[in-house]
Amino acid sequence: MWILLAMTGLWAFSFSLIGVYLAGQVDAWFSVLMRITLAMLVFLPFIKLRQTPKPLALKLMAIGACQLGVMYGLYYQSFLHLSVPEVLLFTVMTPIYIALINDILERRFHPTYIISAIIAVAGAISIRYQGIDEGFIQGFLLVQGANLCFGLGQVAYKRLMANTKTELPQLTLFGWFFIGAFIVVVPCFLLLGNTDKLPTTNLQWGILVYLGVIASGVGYFAWNKGATLVNVGALAVANNLLIPAGILVNVLFWNRDADIVRLAIGGGIILFALYLNEWFIKKNKRAKLTPTKA
Numbered sequence: 001m002w003i004l005l006a007m008t009g010l011w012a013f014s015f016s017l018i019g020v021y022l023a024g025q026v027d028a029w030f031s032v033l034m035r036i037t038l039a040m041l042v043f044l045p046f047i048k049l050r051q052t053p054k055p056l057a058l059k060l061m062a063i064g065a066c067q068l069g070v071m072y073g074l075y076y077q078s079f080l081h082l083s084v085p086e087v088l089l090f091t092v093m094t095p096i097y098i099a100l101i102n103d104i105l106e107r108r109f110h111p112t113y114i115i116s117a118i119i120a121v122a123g124a125i126s127i128r129y130q131g132i133d134e135g136f137i138q139g140f141l142l143v144q145g146a147n148l149c150f151g152l153g154q155v156a157y158k159r160l161m162a163n164t165k166t167e168l169p170q171l172t173l174f175g176w177f178f179i180g181a182f183i184v185v186v187p188c189f190l191l192l193g194n195t196d197k198l199p200t201t202n203l204q205w206g207i208l209v210y211l212g213v214i215a216s217g218v219g220y221f222a223w224n225k226g227a228t229l230v231n232v233g234a235l236a237v238a239n240n241l242l243i244p245a246g247i248l249v250n251v252l253f254w255n256r257d258a259d260i261v262r263l264a265i266g267g268g269i270i271l272f273a274l275y276l277n278e279w280f281i282k283k284n285k286r287a288k289l290t291p292t293k294a
Contacts, residue, residue: 003226007219012245014215015084017207020254023079026204029185029193031211032072036181038212039220043175051168052176059160060173061180067153068177068220069184075146081139084254088246089266090143097151105155115280119272154227161228170228174221 022031078087157177161170199205251260 003222004230007223007226008242008245010219011215011242012249014211015088015246016250016254017211018076019079019084019087019250021204021207023076025197026199026208027189027194027197028076028080029073029189030195030198031208032076033185033189033193034208035072035212035216036068036178036185038209039216040175040178040182042213042217043171043178043221046172047175048168048172052173053166056160056164056166056173057176060157060176061183063153063156063160064177064180065184066149067157068181068216069188071146071149071153072181073185073188074142074149078139078142078146081135082143084250085247086139087143088243088250090140091147092243093144094147094151097148098155101152101155105159115276119269119276154224157224158227170225171221174224177220177224178217 018031022028075087078090082090166173199208
């Protein structure tokens with residue numbers, strides 16, 4: 001769990017760096033391409049091409065394509081419609097998706113998760129109850145798409161590592177993860193990217209290097225490795241530790257004029273949805289452990 005906590009601290013600054021210095025100034029697809037390319041270059045020297053089974057490499061590439069490639073594309077676009085605190089708060093539904101995806105893979109389903117999701121949506125709306133427009137809705141849906149991809153990737157990686165018998169360390173395998181994301185992002189940038197909005201300052205280039213090498217390269221390897229060491233419940237909770245940390249950093253350093261009252265009300269409703277989701281999970285576990293009369 002300490003690995004996940006360390007990455008929470010590392011990533012707390014990433015949201016603000018993107019929202020303040022990159023969003024709307026640097027093409028989103030170029031930012032994603034740079035971030036994934038640099039992270040991939042960090043791990044390419046460790047890849048063992050001949051020793052890695054092809055099925056395992058393909059599965060890792062598929063997970064990377066989803067968890068990073070598609071997720072980043074949606075995530076960066078959301079900053080064009082939402083503030084940094086809003087993006088952070090709307091990621092609260094990731095644990096619900098993790099629990100739901102895990103249930104689907106284990107062929108069970110608890111409709112109570114839908115209740116948690118609806119309450120979380122109500123909390124999101126309350127944050128902007130006087131300013132709901134097409135851009136806000138689009139931004140919210142983009143974040144949810146990113147949450148779904150991020151959650152799916154975490155569950156898939158955790159299950160893959162648990163069910164794969166290999167003597168290769170994860171360090172030698174993780175390069176495939178970024179290769180999969182790279183394959184998705186390159187055509188997206190070529191088709192959708194805007195070459196007129198490339199970085200123009202050393203600060204922007206420096207932030208991209210930091211996000212690529214440290215936040216993505218080191219960060220995602222450590223996060224996914226940490227995910228393999230905890231249960232699904234702990235993984236779901238760890239995802240939401242980033243929210244208060246990220247908002248605190250943003251408000252203290254960059255967004256001191258944020259509507260704290262509205263964020264607190266909306267955030268409280270969203271956190272209640274998370275609490276309700278955890279309560280449902282614990283209730284289902286207790287019901288399984290309780291013996292029934294014959």
